[in-house]
Structures are given as C-alpha cells and as structure tokens.
Amino acid sequence: MGLTGLTVARKRLLLITTFGLGRLRPAPGTWGSLPPVLLAGALIVLGAGPAAMPAVYHGLLALVIVVFSVACVRDGDAAEVRFGKKDPGDVVADETAGQSLALVALPTWVASSWWEVAGLLVLAFLLFRAFDILKPWPARELQDVPGGWGILLDDLVAGVMALVIMQLLGVFAGS
Secondary structure, eight states, rough: OOOOSSOOOHHHHHHTTTGGGGSSOOHHHHHHHHHHHHHHHHHTTTOSOOOTHHHHHHHHHHHHHHHHHHHHHHHHHHHHHTSSSSEEEEEEEHHHHHHHHHHHTOOGOOOOOOHHHHHHOOOHHHHHHHHHHHOOOHHHTTTTHHHHHHHHHHHHHHHHHHHHHHHHHHHHHHH
16 A cells, blocks of 8 residues: 555654654664665765755755654644653654754765765764753753654754754864
8 A cells, every 4th residue: 555545644653753763673763863864875975965966955854854843743742642651752753853954054065085974974963863862951941842842842952953063063174
C-alpha cells in the first residue's frame, strides 16, 4: 500500500516519528537526527552544497525544518496521548528539525576536501546531539511548554546553539 492508501493518522505518525526512525532503539533521538546529516552530505557530494548551490541547499534544509516542526506542533498533543508520556522518545521529528537547523548554514568555505566537509557534518551532528541531550538554558525550561511546542522548542534551541558554534568555528578557521 502506498502513501496514498494510508490514513491521515498513519501519515502523521510517519512524519512525527521521522518515517519510523523514532521506533529504533537505542537512542531514537540520534536516529532521528541522522536524515538531515545524510541529506546535507548528499547535497554536497552532488554539487548542491551551500557554497555551490546555496538556494538549493538552504531551501531543502529549510523545508525539512518547516515540515518536521509543523508535524511536532500539529501532532505533538496526539503523540503524547498515543505514547503515554510527555515528549515521547518515539517522536523524533523535533530532532530532525533541530539537526537541520544546525546544518542550514554549514561553513563549508573552511573545507578544502571532502574529508573536511565530512568532518564538518560530523561535528554539527555531535554538537547538536550534545546540546539536545544536555539541554543547557533555555532549552530545558522550554520542555515545560505544553504539547507539540514543548516537544519542539528545546530541539530548535539546541540546533541554534550548534549552528552558532559551527559559525564561530568557521570564522576562526577561515581567518
């Protein structure tokens, strides 16, 4: 059965679990963070990276941010009811959106080889995961926001934190 034959509820469940990655164990948040890294890497390998084709690269990552953020906000309450807890581990659309935010302005100008670009992707991934797990201020407090916004906002903050560190590293490496 294709996506057209799925019910609306199942389609939404697919999005909020990032196509089922949230069901993988251990570390479902890590699994949910991988697709944006793979997308960014694929775009760079295909010559559509942030330096070569910025509109394509930034546009696709921005689209991922929007689609998975909307899924969290729209379906967060229902997911909490379905999985029986606040910010359930199966819901990883927030990690997908936050990781995309960390990658949207990847400073590839400091990289001269594909190894260096791969290193930037890994570093952005690790920074996002660290901030998502540690939840420094204000991320931890934002988890108290009810429903889908509470699921999403701490991950967007973690994404911004990783983005800022990546930009600072890019500035210092480029100077």
